[in-house]
Amino acid sequence: MTIPQILEKQRTFFATQQTKDISYRKKSLQKLLKEIIRRERDILKALHDDFRKSEYEGVMTETSIVISEVKTMIKNVSSWATPKRVMPALLNFPSSAKIYSEPYGTTLIIAPWNYPYQLAFSPLAGAIAAGNTVVLKPSELTPNTSTICKEIIERVFDPNHVTVVEGGIPESQELLAQRWDYIFFTGSVPVGRIVAKAAAEYLTPVTLELGGKSPCIIDDSANIKLAAKRIVWGKFINGGQTCIAPDYLLIHKRNKDEFVKAFTEEIIKAYGENPETSDDFPRIVNSRNFDRLHKMLENESFLAGGKTNRDQYYISPTLLDEPSLESEVMKGEIFGPILPLISYEKEKDLHSIISKYDKPLAFYVFTNKKSFAKKLIKQYSFGGGTINDTTVHFANHNLPFGGVGESGIGGYHGKHTFDTFSHKKGVVIRGNWLDIPTRYAPYKGKLKQLRTLMKLG
Known part of the structure; x- marks a missing residue:
């Protein structure tokens, strides 16, 4: 047919x-x-x-x-x-x-x-x-x-x-x-x-x-070990092929070293020393997407991972060190197990990076400062997000899931x-027992009555 x-x-x-x-x-x-x-x-x-x-x-x-x-x-x-x-x-x-x-x-x-x-x-x-x-x-x-x-x-x-x-x-x-x-x-x-x-x-x-480039912000007050654990889970589930996965990290400079150590440890806890042998780490869906992702790794510095196997469509859980905003990995949504890490010092640095991109599907903030989280949630437009975790807003069927703009x-x-x-479909059911004449022509002498009705209604 x-x-x-x-x-x-x-x-x-x-x-x-x-x-x-x-x-x-x-x-x-x-x-x-x-x-x-x-x-x-x-x-x-x-x-x-x-x-x-x-x-x-x-x-x-x-x-x-x-x-x-x-x-x-x-x-x-x-x-x-x-x-x-x-x-x-x-x-x-x-x-x-x-x-x-x-x-x-x-x-x-x-x-x-x-x-x-x-x-x-x-x-x-x-x-x-x-x-x-x-x-x-x-x-x-x-x-x-x-x-x-x-x-x-x-x-x-x-x-x-x-x-x-x-x-x-x-x-x-x-x-x-x-x-x-x-x-x-x-x-x-x-x-x-x-x-x-x-x-x-x-x-x-x-x-x-x-989709889009969904930022994940880790400020200087965040619980670093817990953030690393939750980001590893949210980023690498489904082999990173998730539209609401954190697309890039913005971490306060003073927390960078601690986070990298914790992040690497969490990868090992989740997938072992060699994730390629793990039953819990999926593969890239096909050769075209593997090649697209592999290109993003060229000329980048690795804080974790970076291993690939084209025969198996395998790319290891990877953390990149301070890629240029003009690099291949920062041009568009990654949609794979590659996570760029970019450090910042001042809050204005966040805006200069986030504002480079269109409105993302997701937005994540790790912080113990409620005022900081609320400020960011109000400041930026995005589809949906989570404070102090990743992707879990998707699981609540009482929340609408969707994007905005791009x-x-x-x-x-x-x-x-x-x-x-x-x-x-809106429907009005009129009663027949009374028909107020105000709305009918001729209108002479009815304007004051109309204004009164409009105020009351």
Whole structure:
């Protein structure tokens, strides 16, 4: 079946109003939950086969998150979908007012390769809960996970409700050439621009989950050992291939030596003397990304790591010493297990570096000075962040997750996902027992009364 035919069948199915039925949505999600639990072992194996992700990381960063998200949707979809009363305007007296959450219709979800299962099924669950049909495009760079995703969806859903389109750039281009009611994309900034341009052709609303150079600041009051431990975890999980991983460190000069020692010790604790032999350290996804990262290491000084093996797509957990802001590693998002360390002395030094880059997806501050942390949080625009830890804000489904500016558009997780895939439709219900004549022509002599009503309303 061609892509236009798939889309047309989904439009026809959506027009039947079946997906708007709350019981249908819940049953669909319950079937999905049952199947993803049944296939968890297969999902974890696929993740390992694609880039040697350990079972523990697979559960922590992929399967458990999806299971939690689907359960949240099942538990709350009835209340979320119920029209919400709001205060009516006095000008409309007598009346009541409600906000209706209605599905957009036919939606496209384009998933990335770095968390190929989680970042496909988490938005999918919200799109289904909101009552949409979905075409899911998994990444061709993780073929084993893509196959599992397709098998699960084919077993659970009517293809007119949810279907998977596999393939590479040609298939993505053809999908983007269609007219959708909503597009949800997770990936790089350059591809995000392509998606936004395609969506603009039909004024299609979009969510773009992108990335950027996310700073991690360690001031002179920080708990250095704990900071090193948490940064090693947040940076090198998934082999550094995480959009919200710390992209570069800005550390107070007086703490540099202590931090480097603690950081090196934490790498050894986590992955051993030789991380290449560790079962817990993933590989770079493919040769293209390995070569891109390897180029960043040229002519740099290493404080830790720096070892590579192209045959295995392996790059060790690496800490770089004071790279130039004009160097390859500081030009754009790294998206790998390489962490530049840059020292600073005065607070103004931070601004001169951070302001060089576009608004990041994440922002991290390690400090024991609450006033310093609050100041930075207010001063800089970013998608989301954490004080005295890294990446953990992602795990709270009560917080919206998303970027701003170059790092993305829109947010999701939990109810925020449901809202993302729902159009909020405002409706006023007028009473017929009274009809105040103020608004009707002729207007002579009514202006004072109108002003009074406007002040009161």
